[in-house]
Amino acid sequence: MRTLLSPLPNLGNISPGVPGRLRLLRTLSTSIPNLKKNDQLPPRPNIPDDSFTKRFLKGSGPGGQKINKTSSAVQLTHLQTGIVVKSQATRSRTQNEHIARRILAEKLELIEKGTESRVAKKQERASRKKRSAEKKSRRKYRKLADENPGVRAGEEGRQDEDLEEESEEDKDEEELGASEVVKMRIQLPLKPTDQVER
Amino acid sequence: MPRLPPVLISQAARLDRHLPLLLRECRDLNSARNELRWMQEAVDEPQREGSIGTRSAGPHDHALASFVKRRARGEPIQYILGTQxxxxxxxxxxxxxxxxxxxxxxxxxxxxxxxxxxxxxxxxxxxxxxxxxxxxxxxxxxxxxxxxxxxxxxxxxxxxxxxxxxxxxxxxxxxxxxxxxxxxxxxxxxxxxxxxxxxxxxxxxxxxxxxxxxxxxxxxxxxxxxxxxxxxxxxxxxxxxxxxxxxxxxxxxxxxxxxxxxxxxxxxxxxxxxxxxxxxxxxxxxxxxxxxxxxxxxxxxxxxxxxxxxxxxxxxxxxxxxxxxxxxxxxxxxxxxxxxxxxxxxxxxxxxxxxxxxxxxxxxxxxxxxxxxx
Structure with a gap:
């Protein structure tokens, strides 16, 4: 583990031709325009205000001062397609509306553009990353097991768990950013090793 | 107010021990779960600002339990959490x-x-x-x-x-x-x-x-x-x-x-x-x-x-x-x-x-x- 977490000495080994991962790590902490061209996600989709109807759930019956509703759920219905999106993630209606609107926009984009949409690309990127992480983790533990058969079982279990958690991401940009950074810390020093092996 | 169906109560209890109490005021599982989540977040919050240590179970669970108890007596969640x-x-x-x-x-x-x-x-x-x-x-x-x-x-x-x-x-x-x-x-x-x-x-x-x-x-x-x-x-x-x-x-x-x-x-x-x-x-x-x-x-x-x-x-x-x-x-x-x-x-x-x-x-x-x- 110790060698894995000391990336600096290894940095010099990365050949200038394949610095994609390193760049990706850097851009997560700064801004999107720095991304490498082929890794760039399409812009976040948006939809016009008048293309959907908005409903605050629990809307009927007495309201106002007589009852203190804690439901902050917001439901959007897309007029053209009839797609319904509901959000009750937070206590804030404003926040829930933002969330529902984003999900609706993503759904529509997915229908319209298919694999070229932002969501699809994001998903693809995540699964690509997961695959390579799994591959690396297998390789790493095979190596570790060769050196020290006692460590293997427990360590591997933990690593798998970590990966599971990380691959659950998407939706939220910050969440995505955070989990990717965590992942990179493990991956970065491994990369040069991979190349050496290859 | 109609009685809560026992099936609902046991279903809630299986999900979380606090949920049956919350059901008394919330009346449906969905809003009870939402409110429990918000209370949990409020309880966890001060911890998040401090150092990331092991989560001490004792006082937190106590705080959450007292929130749930107050809510079950009908106190508005906004007075319990202090904001809206x-x-x-x-x-x-x-x-x-x-x-x-x-x-x-x-x-x-x-x-x-x-x-x-x-x-x-x-x-x-x-x-x-x-x-x-x-x-x-x-x-x-x-x-x-x-x-x-x-x-x-x-x-x-x-x-x-x-x-x-x-x-x-x-x-x-x-x-x-x-x-x-x-x-x-x-x-x-x-x-x-x-x-x-x-x-x-x-x-x-x-x-x-x-x-x-x-x-x-x-x-x-x-x-x-x-x-x-x-x-x-x-x-x-x-x-x-x-x-x-x-x-x-x-x-x-x-x-x-x-x-x-x-x-x-x-x-x-x-x-x-x-x-x-x-x-x-x-x-x-x-x-x-x-x-x-x-x-x-x-x-x-x-x-x-x-x-x-x-x-x-x-x-x-x-x-x-x-x-x-x-x-x-x-x-x-x-x-x-x-x-x-x-x-x-x-x-x-x-x-x-x-x-x-x-x-x-x-x-x-x-x-x-x-x-x-x-």
Whole structure:
């Protein structure tokens, strides 16, 4: 583990031709325009205000001062397609509306553009990353097991768990950013090793 | 209240041991789970700010359990957690002051949109905006209007160089809390820094003011602002009748038990003859709006019957363009003709707001924009 977490000495080994991962790590902490061209996600989709109807759930019956509703759920219905999106993630209606609107926009984009949409690309990127992480983790533990058969079982279990958690991401940009950074810390020093092996 | 089905209770218990208790007040699993999650987040929060250590189970679980217990007794979650999100704002809530309702958030947002538009389209030169919020309580309407008309982020800078918002309340608890809310939201950067000068909260007995002669009303409202017209009077006054407030009435137990009656039921000293007790504040507000030549008066109401009573009251008083807004922001016009919906009153969504337009220029603009919207 110790060698894995000391990336600096290894940095010099990365050949200038394949610095994609390193760049990706850097851009997560700064801004999107720095991304490498082929890794760039399409812009976040948006939809016009008048293309959907908005409903605050629990809307009927007495309201106002007589009852203190804690439901902050917001439901959007897309007029053209009839797609319904509901959000009750937070206590804030404003926040829930933002969330529902984003999900609706993503759904529509997915229908319209298919694999070229932002969501699809994001998903693809995540699964690509997961695959390579799994591959690396297998390789790493095979190596570790060769050196020290006692460590293997427990360590591997933990690593798998970590990966599971990380691959659950998407939706939220910050969440995505955070989990990717965590992942990179493990991956970065491994990369040069991979190349050496290859 | 119908009994909770035992199946539901055991289903809840399997998910989390706190859920059956929460079901007592929440009544359905979905909202019980939501509330539990919010309480959990509130309990975890201080921990998050500190160092990331191992999560000490003891005191946290204790805090959560006590939250759940209070909630099961019907205490509003806003008093337990201390806040309620309102637009982009975070409004502090304390016993003694009415909790902001989501319906209020909806029409206040719409109101800000209207004010912004009418100022731009009906009178291109106007840089002033003067708003009075009666019965302001936590200050939520006044503060949300400010956050929407003069947003804190510089790129979407508002058009109003001079925005004046005065919030009035009879309760000292409310005045303290509204001042706190201004500073709280300034710290959160949810309000523009000018809010300190633009918004003030003052003590006022609305019913008493409405009894005063016209001159007194004018000097009270225009005291520092004589040069300006009063653009908007907005109010969410007490509007529940004693019958509706009684046990078995339409007011829920949690509201009766924990929220201030002062903010809910108008006093029984009926100052306006021939006006229902529930409608006393509307009579006062209409008189004040007419005397001060306000351009627009917007009030929250409890139900459709009350909305129609307020409409008739206003019509008897003054030439005005009167609208009734429902919870989903659809507008029903003076003549009962629905404007931007297919249905009139017969559908299940209650009337929530009566908007009374007095300024001829604004009325002209409003009628045109409603037609355009159709």
């Amino acid at each position: 999100p309102f637009g982009e704002l975070d409004i502090k809530c304390r016993p003694g002051v009415l909790i902001p309702r989501p319906e209020t958030e909806v029409y206040t947002t719409e109101l800000a949109r209207i004010i912004q538009k009418v100022q731009v389209e009906a009178e291109a030169t106007s840089k002033h905006c003067y708003i009075v919020d009666f019965c302001t309580g936590t200050g939520c309407i006044a503060l949300l209007l400010h956050s929407l008309l003069k947003p804190p982020t510089p790129q979407q800078h508002g058009k109003f160089r001079q925005l004046r918002i005065r919030g009035f309340d009879i309760s000292q608890h409310a005045l303290r809390l509204s001042a706190e809310n201004t500073h709280h939201n300034l710290e959160l950067r949810a309000l523009h820094k000018d809010a300190v000068q633009d918004i003030c909260f003052e003590h006022l007995d609305l019913l008493a003011l409405a009894q005063q002669p016209k001159e007194k009303i004018i000097t009270t409202l225009y005291h520092k602002y004589e040069a300006q017209p009063l653009d908007l009077i907005v109010s969410n006054p007490p509007y529940i009748s004693p019958q509706q407030y009684k046990p078995g009435g339409s007011t829920t137990k949690s509201v009766r038990k924990f929220e201030p009656k002062l903010a809910l039921v108008p006093p029984d000293s009926l100052l306006f003859d021939g006006v229902d007790q529930a409608d006393q504040f509307y009579a006062a507000l209409i008189r004040i709006a007419v005397a001060s030549r306000a351009r627009l008066l917007v009030v929250e109401v409890g139900d459709t019957e009350q909305a129609l009573r307020v409409r008739d009251m206003c019509r008897a008083h003054q030439e005005a363009w009167i609208e009734i807004w429902k919870d989903d922001n659809t507008v029903v016009s003076d003549t009962g003709v629905p404007f931007d919906s297919r249905q009139g009153f017969e559908d299940r969504i209650d009337a929530r707001v009566v908007a009374m337009w007095f300024d001829p220029e604004w009325i002209k603009w409003r009628k045109q924009s409603l037609v355009r919207r159709n």
